[in-house]
Amino acid sequence: MSAVLAPCLGLAGGLLLTACSGTKAAGPAAPATPVVPVLAATAEQKDVPVQVQAIGSVEPYSTVAVKTQITGELTGVFFREGQDV
16 A cells, blocks of 8 residues: 555655746736726724714604503503613
């Protein structure tokens, strides 16, 4: 088995060295791309407002209907709008 393994390892090593060599085949030269001017700035941390003033209409993704399970009179609301219940 080692009589077959040694030549195979030698062949694999030779192929690896050939594939990883630093020379490249000479091909057609790519045309030079023009230099594009770029503006750069230093990043800074600051507060950004989350409000947007715009004219338009709003439509909800979904709606829900809240109904009572019993009849009677509502005597109090013990949560605020938007609060998890």
